[in-house]
Amino acid sequence: MSSSEAASDLRLREVDAPQSQVAHFGADQPLSMDAGVDLSPFTIAYQTYGTLNADKSNAVLICHALTGDQHVANVHPVTGKPGWWEIMVGPGKPIDTDRYFVICSNVLGGCMGTTGPASINPATGRPWGLDLPVVTIRDMVRAQAMLIDRLGIDQLFCVAGGSMGGMQVLQWAASYPQRVFSAMPIAAAARHSSQNIAFHEVGRQAVMADPDWRAGRYFDHGVRPLKGLAVARMAAHITYLSDEALQRKFGRKLQNRAAPTFSFDADFQIESYLRHQGSSFVARFDANSYLYVTRAMDYFDIAEDYGSLAKAFKGTRTRFCVVSFTSDWLFPTSESRAVVHALNAGGAAVSFVEVDTDKGHDAFLLDEPDLLAATRGFLDSAARARGLMGAAR
């Protein structure tokens, strides 16, 4: 068995028997989906860190991005790499697990243990594939709210997340304002832009053009559309960076060679880097999941759902800290500013930080001192307002 086969074997095990806590929701608790159907039964896989206090007032929900998962601050069971937000979450970190009870669940439609297209459809005993109803951001948040109910938590101290995670944060604040004491949407938007839908469509077409996709039933044929999914990831990865960062990191440098080979081999370092990003991604992610989760982002438009962005947040008592990054062209500052204007119009308590960085959209995952300081300051002040002990350490 090759190492990539071993990795994909692990992935399959994570889909139905994840190395995470799981919450099962039976026939008595269906999930009412935007597509107009009830999903039942379904499962949510999640991780927690820290301790829930006696009055259950210190819970922080982290919402993960498109290809993220619930492994925020622990070694990833498939890749063996550190958690995706260990810079932010952990003992003594800005989201301090010595003070807060941190929860992160795999999104609906994902492939790390929460019900998604790779999960077994109990009606057929086979994976759902494209029979799973199309998922929306609001569906993901509804499912998370059911998990929070199950954990006996009435109000979350904070809901935080970047990119698609930030979309979920905004949806939480709009859908359940009284359940969100504070909210941090980072590098996010209240709607997915036309350009972003376009990039997602390219990715989906790459997956669907792979002959091994088999109209979404690849698991019935013992194959996976790895090439298509890798191309989708390569194209998407470019959008997470910036021209400046790519130039600084790779420039026109050649990969392990002194001169171009006059072939279509990966002569340039950037080509080699993207190929690596593609191949390591397919080892941990399901192709149909990629279709579902990108689709969820495409359908996201809070203003459309509520009549206007201001109406979505009217009368909210949630404290907001909105963060964007100067070089993020996927979720540019203008999108965050639109959210801030809407919140201001409703008199909401809102801070807005634009972090100066050349690292593009992915900056929310990286060591950006202004992001970390803003998060710490915002949460400290919210903790004082919430009366959480140890706020002024």
Added chain:
Amino acid sequence: MASVFDQERAAMSAARVDLLLISQMVERGARVLDVGCGDGELLRLLSETRDVDARGIELSQRGVNDCVAKGLFVIQGDADTDLADYPDDAFDYVILSQTLQATRQPRRVLEQMLRIGRRAIVSFPNFGHWRIRWQLATRGRMPVTKNLSYSWYDTPNIHFCTIRDFVATTEEINAHIERAVALDSAGQPMRFSAPWWVWNMFGEQAVFVLERGR
């Protein structure tokens, strides 16, 4: 024995006596917007001493990030353009401290402040102070003083006014002056009541509390 005012002033990090004066003009528990809040010194003073619901707008990213790290509610924005986004009567006080002279459209900014706030508090350097008049009259060059230390080519202060100019503008925009204080060169409120021309000559800074005219 030193007054509370003096004690607090001695404790202030910067020579911004107007901030302390402004903070004492704000009712406890009020909703306040500080336009051009810098690193949040006034907002923090207001939160800590007057128990207000304090918000800020600041143009510089550095200032905004400092404020948010301190746990203040501040957004990055521009007094000239972003006040228009706020609804009518959103605040009890809208404060513009030492920023009016740096705006592109000061009169428009004042009108917006009185639209979104019940009261506006404005502090500004008085360009009618005798030392400034003296420098211009005797040297024939743009005045550079301790408080206004920029050269003409690098100053952010593009719309200076005198106390009398400001009073005339409040009349033009139909604002009512609820209170006015001039500060002398030591930063002390001028305690005697005097006609405008005296304040205009000897006041180095001025602080006005405005209301919408009735």
